[in-house]
Amino acid sequence: MKAVLLAAGLGTRLKPITDSIPKCMVPINGKPLLDYWLELLSKNPDIDEIFINVSYLKAQVTEHLANTWGHLTQLTIWNETSLLGTAGTLVTNYECLSGDHILVIHADNLSKFPLEQFIQAHYNRPKDCLATMMLFNTDTPSSCGIVELDEQNRLLKMHEKVATPPSRLANGAVYIFTPKMLNWIHKNQLNDISAEVIPAYEGSIFTWENNIYHRDIGTPESYQLAQQEFTKIDSGPV
Numbered sequence: 001m002k003a004v005l006l007a008a009g010l011g012t013r014l015k016p017i018t019d020s021i022p023k024c025m026v027p028i029n030g031k032p033l034l035d036y037w038l039e040l041l042s043k044n045p046d047i048d049e050i051f052i053n054v055s056y057l058k059a060q061v062t063e064h065l066a067n068t069w070g071h072l073t074q075l076t077i078w079n080e081t082s083l084l085g086t087a088g089t090l091v092t093n094y095e096c097l098s099g100d101h102i103l104v105i106h107a108d109n110l111s112k113f114p115l116e117q118f119i120q121a122h123y124n125r126p127k128d129c130l131a132t133m134m135l136f137n138t139d140t141p142s143s144c145g146i147v148e149l150d151e152q153n154r155l156l157k158m159h160e161k162v163a164t165p166p167s168r169l170a171n172g173a174v175y176i177f178t179p180k181m182l183n184w185i186h187k188n189q190l191n192d193i194s195a196e197v198i199p200a201y202e203g204s205i206f207t208w209e210n211n212i213y214h215r216d217i218g219t220p221e222s223y224q225l226a227q228q229e230f231t232k233i234d235s236g237p238v
Helices: 033-042 058-069 088-092 115-123 179-187 193-200 220-235
Strands: 002-006 049-054 075-079 102-106 109-112 131-137 145-149 155-160 169-177 205-209 213-216
Touching: 002 033, 002 088, 033 049, 033 058, 033 109, 049 058, 058 075, 088 179, 109 169, 109 220, 115 131, 115 169, 115 205, 155 193, 155 205, 169 179, 169 193, 213 220
Parallel strands: 002 049, 002 102, 049 075, 131 205
Antiparallel strands: 102 169, 109 213, 131 169, 145 155, 145 169
């Protein structure tokens, strides 16, 4: 399995913090957000290669990766002169990814969960499902993609940032795509996972819930909460 960390975004909702720091590098208890993801991935034997896309303030990211993670021989950086979109990055780098199951992570979220269980859930998914989506319970459902599931935990419908969402169970923007799903994304030259991929495959995406911790740190308020909450969470067992 290969992993893709989507880390190129502008982080506009987190301004003014992101005026000088890329969102994937904001510190959580003194450690860059990106490091939590790299620690999780680098310790898992199922992950053969790790790819990170960079664009906004990319010099900060690449310097940190070189200084802190230069020992990771399986780590590759993709430089984007302009943002390609969450699915567009997969399309552009299709040759590096094709043939494998792909773990795709929005690296601007703060999360703690047993990665091996998420991967195993994907391999045990219903045979008609071409992807697995990580879910979490959110305290701001109107700002998230809220999901409806069937009795086998397939995604039936996702309500993207609606005023009256049906529940608090949300898309965590962490996915595993089968080779067939990646081929379809590439064939159709898609740009965005949430807007184009998920709606097309409602009914064929399996889900798995993260019951430990997950938060989108997209706003200053959410970022402050994450700093407070994660102090206790990070010290506990997975």
